[in-house]
Amino acid sequence: MTVTVPHYGNSFIGLKVLFDALGINYVIPPRSNQTALDLGVLHSPEEICNPFKLMLGNYIQSIERGADTIIIIATNGPCRFGEYASLQQRLLKKAGYSAQFIILNTQSGKKALFEGIKKIGSHSSCSTFQKMKALLLAITAISLMDRIEIKLRYCSGYEKNKGECKRLLQSCYEAVVQTNSAKDAVKILKSFKHSIKSLPLDYNKKPLKIAIIGEIYTISDPFSSNHIEDQLMDIGISTTRSLTPTWWLKDSVLKPFKLNSLSMHRAAKEYIYTCAGGYTRETVGKALLAFKKGYDGAIQVFPVGCTPEVIAKPILEKISSDKSFPILTLIVDEMTGEEGFITRVEAFTDMLERRREKCII
Amino acid sequence: MYYLGIDIGSVSTDFVVLNKDLEVEDHLYLNTQGLPMKAVQEGLKLLKDKYLNEAINAVGTTGSGRKIIATVVGADSVKNEITAHAVAALHINPSVKTILEIGGQDSKIIILKDGIVTDFAMNTVCAAGTGSFLDRQAQRLGIPINQLGDYALKANNVVRIAGRCAVFAESDMIHKQQMGYDTPSIVKGLCDALVRNYLSNIAKGKDISAPIFFQGGVAANKGIKNAFEEALHTQVLVPEHYNVMGAIGAAILAKEALERSGGTTKFKGFDLEAAHLSTRGFECSDCSNQCEVIVIEENGVIIGYYGDRCGKWLHSVKMPS
Structure with missing residues (x-):
């Protein structure tokens, strides 16, 4: 058995560590790119979400590299994501690819979920204790990677040597996938995290600060969001992103106890007090938190047809006019022209800069 | 002491030379015709005899071709069209509150406060309400584009044209022609449809308050200006240099950029017209990003790269000082 997983932000690093530690054969698909999207578009219904198409492309690229089992999570309820697995299963079959699916369904009871986990575990020769340890290593790796990314994207506004944060982040991604030892991977991540401390930063700088909000998959995946965070990093803007794989893990674990994302929900209460599907509340909440923390603006990115974010959009417009807090909405899909996207982001950051300069004078 | 601004758009490439008091000394409006490099060389050639290289204190570019052309001419500031248009309008009237801009292939609205x-x-997603569409319809009706507005003013009937989509608008116009409406009324209907589309699409939910500036190539069309005034019930101002406002903004931004950094201009001079400039693209396959990288060459020597996300190609070129 050779397993594979679709891409979702930094999750592949954690999963690679997990499979390495468990001694399971795996294929990590190439990070989402135009080829994956083209493959996905070819085999998907036209009006389905962009993440769906990209994931399908990921599977096909993995199958071409020898994968035969696909592991995917299905969380019924919040949005169409819950239906992804079963639909993708059919589409792959129709397209003539043979692959088995292990669906980790989090909504149809603990039993189904554990069955899926057991199925994966049965392919590893490790003892239960070692398996638990592997899981722990994986979680450590994923949260380290997320923390490194968040820290560097924030620090890029303060860096003394232009482009240093971006280069460090790039070399971290490159280094961590080189090793096939789970322990080494965690070690590498730890050393990168440590090296952030020695980055020369200038705290006297007052960079623009922008919160990246919107659909969870799109903002976590650089290709989907047209590398918006890298673009902002290049021009020395500090960014923060609300949703990451680590956040998702924490949110999923705490959800049954209703202790998940308390701060965002509390902040969102002013405008929306109930779940409207997906992460509408988190998007609204994060925008309001960013405003309270003195951020200069927020950019909402979501794929065409994402209902939860469509609900959030008019709320964000209201927040924008109520609080005089600029929020730019960008909608992406396979038809998005990159140049137009970049122009809009650039115009937005210019606007923020000029707004602020005027304030000082 | 002059400042040069270049706006490389889809339809036109505009040049503006501002004097030290930021007044327009010279302006050119050239057709891009899909060849921005050639249009820029053409423009520089036309300006060459009037100005010395040393007299140019700063150069700025804007428009969709701003980045590539910036490398070629040695620009000091590279800014998007929105900022450039806003800066130019504010320079003319600091109290301007709304800017309606309709260019060749895009249209925008800019709201300003203080x-x-x-x-x-x-x-x-749609270009139904832009200059290219008007261009095409004028051609079809056999009217020179610069007279389209005058035709609209002669209308005595009200004709409603479907304006949601350029193709359907054309079908609707043909239908109205067949029904026997006179050309001026149809042209007016077309102007009204374009404005209706603009206001319900781009300007939806925006607080449009006076003073309102109307700029971009389409502002030459009096029919559209009138339609805007009728729809908004207020006066719409068309600035003197409405068609080169982007270039004016680019020149002012370049001046600001150099004043802030305290450096000198990177302008390569007007002699560029003799150089052989070319661009080609390739797909970098060094990582999974698969960026489409554009190579810019001057007389066979690579002077710049554009489009690589990691900056590996971009930083491989050392700019001659």
């Missing part, structure tokens, strides 16, 4: 851009919108 001299700062507070909100903007740009057409995203």
